[in-house]
Structure formats: structure tokens, C-alpha cells
Amino acid sequence: NAGVTQTPKFQVLKTGQSMTLQCAQDMNHNSMYWYRQDPGMGLRLIYYSASEGTTDKGEVPNGYNVSRLNKREFSLRLESAAPSQTSVYFCVAEREGQRTDTQYFGPGTRLTVL
Amino acid sequence: QKEVEQNSGPLSVPEGAIASLNCTYSDRVSQSFFWYRQYSGKSPELIMSIYSNGDKEDGRFTAQLNKASQYVSLLIRDSQPSDSATYLCAVFSQAGTALIFGKGTTLSVSS
Numbered sequence: 190n191a192g193v194t195q196t197p198k199f200q201v202l203k204t205g206q207s208m209t210l211q212c213a214q215d216m217n218h219n220s221m222y223w224y225r226q227d228p229g230m231g232l233r234l235i236y237y238s239a240s241e242g243t244t245d246k247g248e249v250p251n252g253y254n255v256s257r258l259n260k261r262e263f264s265l266r267l268e269s270a271a272p273s274q275t276s277v278y279f280c281v282a283e284r285e286g287q288r289t290d291t292q293y294f295g296p297g298t299r300l301t302v303l
Numbered sequence: 304q305k306e307v308e309q310n311s312g313p314l315s316v317p318e319g320a321i322a323s324l325n326c327t328y329s330d331r332v333s334q335s336f337f338w339y340r341q342y343s344g345k346s347p348e349l350i351m352s353i354y355s356n357g358d359k360e361d362g363r364f365t366a367q368l369n370k371a372s373q374y375v376s377l378l379i380r381d382s383q384p385s386d387s388a389t390y391l392c393a394v395f396s397q398a399g400t401a402l403i404f405g406k407g408t409t410l411s412v413s414s
Binding site: 222224229230231232233234237239245247279292294295296297 | 346347391393400401402403404405407
């Protein structure tokens with residue numbers, strides 16, 4: 190039981206390049222989230238998905254797109270990377286509607302945009 | 304904008320002492336409150352959750368919630384060097400769709 194997995198773990202991009210961060214969960218949870226974490230800024234929500242096929246913007250969605258093609262996977266795409274997107278990205282899976290201690294973090298993707 | 308506020312620290316305590324971490328939140332209808340621990344270079348891990356006013360104890364950890372004052376705290380008794388980490392307070396509002404995190408308090412426990 191791996192919980193939440195993220196790939197890649199590390200990535201360096203040049204300004205303007207594109208890439209997709211992958212996230213997968215094996216817990217059959219409905220809700221999934223993408224957060225970014227920056228020094229002094231804490232964790233900020235980028236996008237979330239309450240169920241397969243649905244996505245909604247969070248606090249900082251600009252420059253990102255997401256895709257929830259199935260219950261298991263939730264990907265985050267940077268179409269044209271910018272240095273401001275240098276960050277650590279966390280994917281989170283949560284059992285729907287419980288609002289209880291059922292949020293599970295992935296190990297994170299450390300992205301540097303030069 | 305709903306907010307969660309924490310002192311950034313660092314909070315320094317000697318081994319064996321009680322560490323007290325505090326958090327305030329702005330959304331009065333918040334329902335669920337969480338404390339996460341994050342070691343450097345690692346992902347956050349949930350250590351405590353609390354939903355009702357009062358205290359909740361789990362081993363060396365005690366979470367305290369006061370909804371009237373919009374205040375939640377975490378006490379760590381008998382602090383150990385292994386407790387040195389950043390502690391994140393997080394809140395779910397009644398209408399919220401995701402956790403809102405504070406910026407975290409860095410705790411340093413010296414042996």
C-alpha cells in the first residue's frame with residue numbers, strides 16, 4: 190500500500206518549458222488536491238478535485254492546469270514554466286466529505302525553473 | 304480571505320520541557336482543526352486533529368481548541384530533540400473545500 194505517489198521527485202526546467210507532475214493514490218479516495226509550498230508562504234492550494242472528472246481552482250491556479258481522468262490519478266501541468274513556479278509541489282488525497290483526519294500527503298516534487 | 308496565523312518562530316525549548324505552539328484562524332464557522340509536523344525536506348504528516356472545544360490528548364501531544372476565541376494550540380510534553388521540526392496548523396471551514404494552512408512554526412529542542 191503506497192498511499193500517494195508523485196513523480197518525478199525532482200525536476201529542473203528552463204523558463205518556457207512545459208511539464209506534467211503526476212500523482213496517483215491507491216486508497217480509493219474521492220478528493221485530491223495540489224498544493225505548493227514556498228519558504229515564508231506556507232502551503233497554498235492550486236487546484237482540487239472532489240471526484241473523477243471534476244476540478245476547481247484554488248488560491249493560486251494561474252499558470253497551471255489539472256486533469257482528473259480517473260479516480261486514482263490527478264495530474265498538474267505547467268504549460269510554460271516561469272521562475273515564480275519554483276516550489277515544492279504536494280499532492281494530497283482525502284476521503285470525501287469526512288472533514289476528519291484522512292488527508293494523505295504524497296512525498297512531494299521539488300521543481301526548479303531557471 | 305480566510306486566514307490561519309502562526310508565529311514563525313523559531314521556538315526553542317530544552318529537552319524535557321513543554322513546547323507550546325499557537326494558531327489563530329479568521330473563519331468563525333471553521334469546523335475541523337489539524338496539526339501537522341514537517342521535517343526538513345519531507346512532506347507534512349498529521350499528528351493531531353480536534354473538532355470540539357476543549358483538550359484532546361494523544362501521548363505527549365495535547366491539542367486545545369477554543370472556538371469562541373478562534374484559537375487552537377498544540378502542547379508537546381517532555382520535548383525531545385526528535386520533535387524539532389516545523390509544525391503546521393490547518394483548518395477546514397464549514398463551507399471550505401480544502402485545508403487552509405498556516406505558515407508554520409519552527410520548533411527546536413536542544414539536548
